[in-house]
Amino acid sequence: MPTLTIIDTFGFLFRNFYxxxxxxxxxxxxxxxxxxxMNFIASLGKEFPTDYVVFTLDSKEKDTFRKEIFKDYKANRPEAPEDLKVQLPIAIGLIKEMGFKMIEMPGFESDDIIASLAKKAANDGIKVKIVSHDKDMYxxxxxxxxxxxDPIKKIEINEEKCKEKFGVHPKYFKDFQALVGDSSDNIPGVKGIGVKTAAKLINEYKNLENIYENIDKIKGALQKKLIEGKENAFLSRELVTLKTDLFENINLEEFKYPEINPILKVADKLIDLDITSVIDRVKKNGLFVKTKEPTKQIEFEAIILENEKELFEIIDKIEDNIVSFDTETTSLENPKIVGFSFAFEENKAYYVPINHFYLGVSKQIDEKIALKAIEKILEKKVIGHNLKxxxxxxxxxxxxxxxxxxDTMILGWIIDPDSPVGLDSLAKRYLNHQNIKYKEIVGKNQNFSEIDIKTAAKYASEDAIITLKLYEVLKEKTWEEVKWDIENIEMPLINILIDMEKEGIKVDIEYLEKLQKELTQKLESLTKEIYNLAGSEFNIKSPKQLSNILFEVLKLPVKKKTKTGYSTDEKVLNSLKNTHPIIEKLLEYRKFDKLLTTYIIPLKEYAKKDKNQKVYTNFLQTGTATGRLSSKNPNLQNIPTSTEINIRNAFITDKLFVSLDYSQIELRLLAHFSKDPHLIEAFLNDKDIHLETAAKIFGKDNAKEYRSIAKSINFGLIYGMGPKKLSETINVSTKEAKKFIEKYFENFSTVKDFIEKTKVEARKKGYVETLFKRRRFFDFNSANARTLAAYEREAVNTIFQGSAADIIKKAMIDIKNKFPSSKMILQIHDELIFEIDNKNQAYEYKEIMENAIKLEVPLKVGISFAKRWGELK
Known part of the structure; x- marks a missing residue:
């Protein structure tokens, strides 16, 4: 079952401090x-695995709704120690830089955000772990x-442990707290009533209302205390009761645990703080440069150019030199230019202010003149960092x-594709220079246009000069074989991706609304069917309640036990398919619920924000270690392909879509690299490769029957699939799966030789190379047995996935070079989608893709046309 970890940021950090x-x-x-x-963060991904993580913060506004109820709420909190005050902003900064989601809501405390997130996630079938030392959480x-x-004791505190500690069940905890109070938050409670007395009262009467309705049954001093403290009791309960309705919906994708180890993203900052032990726990070869030397800040002169004549004179001096260029804008979303910087000399950088706007702002360059200056700079040998x-x-x-x-971002990625490639990180790693932080000069409610020009100039000029110096270092670190790829693939790709992003893809909002209505009705109908099959109503999204129905009420066979009971994850449900009709309905319910909340509703909201009803993704050139492009905000590469609930049909065009998809490219690459005669012969003669494989393993008479198994083996070997995984995929025993793999290698011995040779060479060299010579590095020397096996799988897979990525990038460039006005809309791994006016164009694109590179076997591209994405075959 997916797990969401919610961390009470300040509470957790305070506890760590003391x-x-x-x-x-x-x-x-x-x-x-x-x-x-940071030690906790390092443990989060391994010792304490989680699928999603979110950090919550208290509102900066001191007057929360609890203050309105009780002005002395938290009035006795002591001033935080100075050492704590120094560390808090550093820790908050690290959380952001590591890529974790942080949530803060004006007027509400962290506890209320936690409660609302927890309830919503739990209702959606997600297990929630709260990392907090606040008693309110109980x-x-x-x-x-x-x-x-509890990350110190490494235990989960559940209902039983709550009763052990406080003597009451969690559902009565608010009333228990109302009696006991909380001195740390200045919650009065009922004077004179301690934990034991409160627990006894709650266990007998459950809540405050029942206590006071039966006050006559309570005798002596206790009755007097309760009567005198009645007002405080109800006030205290109101104060401790957490809000659970702050979120109508949550997008779990925003909370997804980062793919790149978060520690590595801040390695340079941790080194600067002398916190190196935590880095050693997650170290990888080449990910960062350890240094005990103090930071050597690079000195340079930041020159402000506010005179038109001087600006063009300086640009003329660039001549044939390399010039580093960078812009400053109002924001990341819908940015407007504020100024630009450039550098081409050893220790000078220039800043051109254009649209700074504040009281007393000095002279600036007119925007039209500035744009002409930029055009002139762009005629030179321009470099930058994330020029896209x-x-x-x-x-x-x-x-x-x-x-x-x-582009130094791309150079940094080419050299080390598993590491952070931000300018600050690369500057620290390769130049031992600490850049000025954006947040140090731009306040929370400001944008760059409001920043004093002198301050802005220093910041912007630094970006330009550091990029120039970084380029000099990085170009020396790139190996000769990959330079063709950088110049002819990665650099030209930048403008192609820009065009794709700006073009966007139109969405049929009415279609999505219809799907939303349809799925909502389906879920309601499924809910009734599940209730009927279960014999009672229950919360379908509650693993505990579902577990009770399946294994206690319906007595279905238990497949997997967890610390907290019986598992009801998807794997377990799939293994129970034939045991009871309720299982099919539950799987269907989960599928529809995910489609609705993960895709349909978010896509509809994206499209509604645009006047053309389009969505615009952001393609990341440095987003994967293999070289494949990735997509985000929204991710259009993982839109489900299901035709039953066809979400892809929501994407439409006024012209015509064409899909051009490389057929079995990774298997063709396997034939190319391994030079296996059977594979080469099959592809040269355009045979069904899976049928041919089935014939080799199971005999010609059984080939059709076993084709699907052969397909799983063909693709599985590329991804390092072993007998256990294959057995689960094709539903046979591990022993049988092992025999199938052995039989495959008997018939395709050169494939086995190539895979084993790749593993040996990877361990020897510490890296593998793709078709276009890009390298991916692995720290085999410090790997344990489990990690070693994972590295070997990734090494083999990188050759195929990375080479396929190389080929399609080249095809994209070849098409754009021959047809500059072509409208490339999407790239989904091995597939390109275009908007076209006529089908003849598409067949020319197809020919270019099939001739992007010459392999031992021909490249083949499938083609299909439609007005809706979901109708493309």
């Missing part, structure tokens, strides 16, 4: 709390759905952007 020794960095910065926190505990997690952002913004001003001479 629990750990007062460590300090060599520069005298206190680091004890940060060290403890009221949320609901076995198998919501637990409190700058160029995309400049296209809004009708500026034609060239193919960049180089």
């Amino acid at each position: 629990a750990l020794p007062p460590l300090k960095s060599k520069k005298g910065i206190p680091t004890g709390m940060i060290t403890g926190f 009221q949320l505990i609901d076995d198998d759905k919501i637990v409190i997690f 952002f700058d160029f995309k913004m400049l296209k809004n001003y009708k500026i034609k952007t060239p193919t960049p001479f180089a």
Whole structure:
């Protein structure tokens, strides 16, 4: 079952501060709390696995709704120690840089956000672990759905542990707290009533209302205390009761645990703080440069150009030199230009202010003149860092952007595709230079246009000069074989991706609304059917309640036990398919619920924001280690292919869509690299490769019957599938699966030789290479047996996936070079989708794709046409 971990940020950090020794960095910065926190983060992905993570923060507004109820709420909180104050913003910054989602809501405390998230997620069938030391959280505990997690003791606090500690069940905890009070939050409670007395009262009467309705039955001093404290009791309950209705919906994708180890994203900052032990726990070869030397800040002169004549004179001086270029904008979303910087000399960088806007702003360059200056700079050998952002913004001003001479973000990724490639990170790693942070000069409610020009110039000029110096270092670190790929593939691809992103794809909002209505009705109908089959009503999304129905009431065979009971995850349900009709209905319910909440509703909301009803994805060139493009905001590469609930049909065109899809490209690459005669012969003669494989393993007479198994084996071997995984995929025993794999290798011995040779060479060299010589590195030397096996699988897979990525990128460029006006809309791994006016264009694109590169076997591209994406075959 998926797990969401919710972390009470300030509460957790405060606890760390007081629990750990007062460590300090060599520069005298206190680091004890940060060290403890980062050790927890390092454990989060391994010792405490979780699918989703979110950090919650208290509102910065001091006057929350509880203050309105009781002005003395939290009035006795002491001032935080200075060392704690220093570390808090550093820790918050690290959380953001690691890529975790943080939520803060004006007027509400972290506890209310936690409660609302927990209830919503639990109702959606997600197990929730709350990392907090606040007693208020105990009221949320609901076995198998919501637990409190103690990372020090490494235990989950459930209903039983709550009763052990406080003597009451979590559902009565608010009333228990109302009696006991809480001195740390200045919650009065009932004077003179302690934990034991409160527990006894709650166990007998359950809540405050029942206590006071039966006050005559309570005798002596206790009755007097209760009567005198009645007002405080009800006030206290109101204060401790957490809000659970702050979210109508939550997008779990925003909380997804980062794919790149989050520690690695902040490795340079941790080194600067002398917190290196946590890095050693997750170290990988080449991911960062350890140094004990103090940071050597690069000195340079930041020159403001506010005179038109001087600006063009300086640009003329660039001549044939490489020039680093960067823009400053109002925002990341719908950006407007504020200024630009450039550098081409050893220790000088220039800033051109254009649209700064604040009281007393000095002279600036007129926007039209500035844009002409930019056009002139772009005629030079232009480099930058993430130029896709700058160029995309400049296209809004009708500026034609060239193919960049180089992009340091892409160079950094080519050299080390598993590491962070932000400018700050690369500067620290390769230049030992600490860049000025954006947040240090731009306030929370400001944008760059409001920043003093002198301050802006220093910040912007630094980006330009550091990019220039970084380029000099990185170009020396790239190996000769990959330079063709950088110049002819990765750099030209930048403008192609910009065009694709700006084009977008139209969405049929009415169609999505119809799907939403249809799925909502289906879920309602399925709910009734499930209730009828279960014999009672229950919360379908509650693993505990579902477990009770399946294994206690219906007595279905138990497949998997967890610490908290019986598992009801998808794998378990699939294994129970033939045991009871309720299982099919539950799987159907989960499928429809996911389609509705993950795709239909979010896509509809994206499209509604655009006047053309389009959605615009962002393609990431450096988003994967294999080289494949990735997509985000929204991710259009993982839209389900199901035809039953056809979400892809929501994407429409006024012209015609054409899909051009490389057929079995990774198997063709397997034939190319392994030079296996059987595979080559099959592809040269355009035979059904899976049927041919089935014939080799199971005999010609059985080939058709076993084709699907042969297909699973063919693709499985590329992805490093072993007997266990294959047995689960094709529903046979592990022993049988092992025999199938052995039989395959008997018939395709050169394939086995190639795979084994790849593993040996990868361990020897520490890397593998794709078709276009891009490398991916693996730290085999420090790997344990399990990690070693994973590295070997990834090494083999990288050759195929990475080479397929190389080929389709080249095809994209070849098409754009021959047909500059072609409208490429989407790239989904091995498939390209275009908007076209006539079918003849598409067949020319197909020919280009099939001739993108010559392999030992021919490349083949499937083609289909439709007005809706979902109708493409």
